[in-house]
Amino acid sequence: MTSGHAVVLRSYPEGLPRATDFEWVPETTSEPGDGQALLRILWASIDPAMRTWHSAKPGRGVVRPLGTVMKAVAVAEVVESRNSLRVGDHVVGSFGMREWCISDGADVTRVLDAGIEPRLGLGTLGHIGLTAFAGLHKVARAQAGETVLVSSAAGATGALAGQIAAAAGCRVIGIAGGPDKAAICRTEYGFDICIDRHAETDLVGAIRAAAPEGIDVFFDNVGGPTLDAAMQNMNALGRVAICGTISVRSSEPGHGPRHERLMLDKQLTVQGFLTSQFEVDYPEMLESLSLLHSEGRLHLREVVVEGAENAPLALEQLLAGEFAGKVLVRIAA
Amino acid sequence: MTSGHAVVLRSYPEGLPRATDFEWVPETTSEPGDGQALLRILWASIDPAMRTWHSAKPGRGVVRPLGTVMKAVAVAEVVESRNSLRVGDHVVGSFGMREWCISDGADVTRVLDAGIEPRLGLGTLGHIGLTAFAGLHKVARAQAGETVLVSSAAGATGALAGQIAAAAGCRVIGIAGGPDKAAICRTEYGFDICIDRHAETDLVGAIRAAAPEGIDVFFDNVGGPTLDAAMQNMNALGRVAICGTISVRSSEPGHGPRHERLMLDKQLTVQGFLTSQFEVDYPEMLESLSLLHSEGRLHLREVVVEGAENAPLALEQLLAGEFAGKVLVRIAA
Secondary structure: OEEEEEEEEOOOOOOOOOHHHEEEEEEEEOOOOOOOEEEEEEEEEEOOOHHHHOOOOOOOOOOOOOOOEOOOOEEEEEEEEOOOOOOOOEEEEOOOOEOEEEEOOOOEEEEOOOOOOHHHHHOOOOHHHHHHHHHHHHHOOOOOOOEEEEEOOOEHHHHHHHHHHHHOOOEEEEEEOOHHHHHHHHHOOOOOEEEEHHHOOOHHHHHHHHOOOOEEEEEEOOOHHHHHHHHOOEEEEEEEEEOOOOOOOOOOOOEEEOOHHHHHHHOOEEEEOOHHHHHHHHHHHHHHHHHHHHOOOOOOOEEEEEOHHHHHHHHHHHHOOOOOEEEEEEOOO | OEEEEEEEEOOOOOOOOOHHHEEEEEEEEOOOOOOOEEEEEEEEEEOOOHHHHOOOOOOOOOOOOOOOEOOOOEEEEEEEEOOOOOOOOEEEEOOOOEOEEEEOOOOEEEEOOOOOOHHHHHOOOOHHHHHHHHHHHHHOOOOOOOEEEEEOOOEHHHHHHHHHHHHOOOEEEEEEOOHHHHHHHHHOOOOOEEEEHHHOOOHHHHHHHHOOOOEEEEEEOOOHHHHHHHHOOEEEEEEEEEOOOOOOOOOOOOEEEOOHHHHHHHOOEEEEOOHHHHHHHHHHHHHHHHHHHHOOOOOOOEEEEEOHHHHHHHHHHHHOOOOOEEEEEEOOO
């Protein structure tokens, strides 16, 4: 028996999740049985997708009952093992926002190679890096010399997408919320240009000014009016990878300009993707990411939140656009 | 000098083209000079895309001056030649809605194999067949066992797309305007089901009833509310090929429900395509089409309009949904 705590879902969010939709409660973890291992969570990740995971009407169909542990990707250390996991290994999986858990191994997506900083397994060398890489290379098939636009460019996924695009020989333009984030994209992440969308009343014109030759690839984390403005600037045969839609309500997406006529005239491809659809390619993509990381080409700001009890507030703040970079919860690291 | 007639553009259409936007005028064709050939037009094609070709604000950027000959795909016989075209050959190209023309060969997209009925070069074994094939196989990558939905199913492209899908082992559902067209799709074109959209107030529900297991591929010729209804029924990893958007105004596409959230949750791909982007694949696609045609698997109703002078009215009627099948203008056949 191990005594710890967990964050549980107390009420379904109306719109975006609020800290008050969750509660920090004691949780007792039993001894691992046959085929099980006891994991101590070191770090957990705060991701925009968590709003979907905790909705009463999630588009992907899985409704989590009230009282269940907040779903979160985490990295953990194997403390005791009665299965193939080795004590001392660092493993990544959807272990939830808690201090301890029992794993049968099926929830482990990856064992980190020795020497990898555990928290990198939640960012550059984890699901964030994989998402950025998959969207840019597998979905949008960005080519050297093309112009790539990235929305929510100071967010973890956007920042990596921009740097992966630059490393592939693309010209990279970001859209970020506020002058500080735009400056970070230019100076720390090496975007050629970053538009501060709070300072622009005409986003269509701002993108056109930044890319007079048009956009070939749009890596979108936002949707809504940002997507509409980008669509007006796409070049013929352009590709849009929809990675996130933070500006669009899940249950009531609302209305916007029709794009089908433009998509026909310009021969555009718009594709929504989840990183999991490229699971078979993870080893190859991680190899590429590791190489870029070792070359110092992938930089990512980290915001460290201390303690899982502060995760619900951190999610609320992330969704409000208050952070720049990868938001990590330190639990036992 | 050869005396003939041509249809010329007299006024830019407001909305869809009307017969009165064109005029039938005498046209004198000079003798072919060095590198030129004299062509007698046998058949010309009436296509929905002609509305775009004659717009004052075409999405694809080419504005035809008033007074120019109506753009049309046609099949012609080579009557005199001072270039590599051989007298007696049947050639396909954008020769325009006229009786005679001079060709330098650059406007010839294809010389028909001996023995091919000339008018087939404008339909099943021409740009219509290529469009249906490319949309289904190159864009949407339909697989055996999948469910394919086709809009404007009684139109030439839709009818062929449905039959090509059926030949590939797909279950095929059509949407057509009116009971007669729906019946033609079922009995002549072999669609498993065809929805009469005029008889349905709830198109989302009608598609769901026809495909309770969901839609994998949507071949869309219509856009607008038809596209919206199909989107609500797409399966995860579904593909939408946008071939036409007849229900959407070119210059003012209007507003509709946002699809980006749905596209992300369902991992959908929506792609607008022009057949010309697959030009390198034409020989391979024509071989497949010829084989299917020779096996009797591609049937296409023809509506024959007598005389190029009647082409403008035929275009107006086509765009009003008055025809089922391939609309051909007989000029000198």
